[in-house]
Amino acid sequence: MMKRFTVFIIILLIMSTPRIVTAGGAREGASPERGKYLAGRGIIVPPDEIYIDSYISYIDYHYPKPDFGVGVSLYPGHRRISSGGQEEIIQIGIQGSETSFEDLPPLNLAFVIDISESMGEQDKLDWVKDAFDIFIERIRDIDYISLVVFNDDAEAIFPSTQMRSIQERIMFKDAVHSIIPGGGDNPEAGITLGYKQVEANFRKDYSNRVLLLSDGVIAGTDEISGVFQIVEKFKKMYINLSTIGVGTNYNLELMRSLADKGGGSSRFISSREEMKKTFGSDLDRTFVPTARNLSMKLEFLQDVEILGTWGYGNRIEGNTIHYFLDTLHQRDYETILALIRVLPQSAQDISPKINLARFSLSYTDLNCKIHYPDPYYLKVNFVELESPVTGFSNEMVLQSGTMLHYAQALKKIGELYYSNQTQPALDLTLSIENEIKRARLGLGNKGFDVELEVLDRYIALLAKDLGLSETELKNND
Known part of the structure; x- marks a missing residue:
């Protein structure tokens, strides 16, 4: 989306x-x-x-x-x-509603893990193993879990099982820690087998989901068109697909497309701690829907x-x-x-x-009931001024507007840089950095830490490519 x-x-x-x-x-x-x-x-x-x-x-x-x-x-x-x-x-x-994790409907999850040779780089699978150690302690006795791995072929090394006792949890951990990377990749075989595991214990009132975890170093989008047909078919059957990606060569477009077609979410995990959080405190936000369609x-x-x-x-x-x-x-x-x-x-x-605008929606809950809330209205005051009203009404607008400009600038910087227009790319980087610093001042010197860190790294890289000294860089600013 x-x-x-x-x-x-x-x-x-x-x-x-x-x-x-x-x-x-x-x-x-x-x-x-x-x-x-x-x-x-x-x-x-x-x-x-x-x-x-x-x-x-x-x-x-x-x-x-x-x-x-x-x-x-x-x-x-x-x-x-x-x-x-x-x-x-x-x-x-x-905004989705919040229900206590213990009161959520049963989970029926199939984890499909890419164990091809490239997943052995940069401790990718070690992140996965650490995260699953946390995950298995969070799930409940009513939940169904399965684990599928794939490289050239696919195998269910932990078939769909209700986690009724400590024994099932130990067996799941053993299966996870037995994973060794190697071989090629066959995501279609892995995803298909994952759906079969979820189907084995499918109920409409469960949270039924396949989760694909990969570094994205797999076939291009055109070469796995059959997978898109599979995920679209199962989405209509209330089995969604989500994707989690790791690694420098991650195929972002492919993994997002799979999640879109599968009705699920797509995330890129940049650190071991983020992986643990996704499978720990954010487990319900990752796997449990509150509304569909x-x-x-x-x-x-x-x-x-x-x-x-x-x-x-x-x-x-x-x-x-x-x-x-x-x-x-x-x-x-x-x-x-x-x-x-x-x-x-x-x-x-x-x-x-x-009334400037009216917003209406409908959605389906987990019991397949369709809801039609009353519409929402946006009211504004018109004042007799020839010039536009300036200045944002609150900090939230300042944040979202600044993030919009930041993202647009990053896209343009990439276009300039990869077309060998390094100086214009640097000029734009310095310009958006100054805008973000001004926005930060408006927020009491808070926020945008990550964005400024990214831009600082861009400036250093672009200046190096141009052979600029620190003094010359300051003159560019």
């Missing part, structure tokens, strides 16, 4: 504290985590690995948590809008021009944007941004409070 947004001046959300990065929406870790990982190794992120929506959704805006189902928050970038017209960002926060609609009730949007699958029809999200996980949050231009308003149309 490109997990999504839009650019400009109106935003829908809530948050007045500096961002806290935790695993966000379905793809929040795939692109930003990947960018941080590559920058740390002296690599400019290729432009095709920059998913702008993922960068925006990477931030936890602390949306209000609903008592059940799905919560929605709408917030404008400006509390007042010029009657003469202006650009606005609208931010929409989608979210169909959403943002309708503008005043004269506007839609300039762009970031948010999952979407389509624009006139003054309406339609969004679709396969799955919203337990405790998870998603963010949509829409960039619009509010057209000039006549004097008779100006009133203290005007």
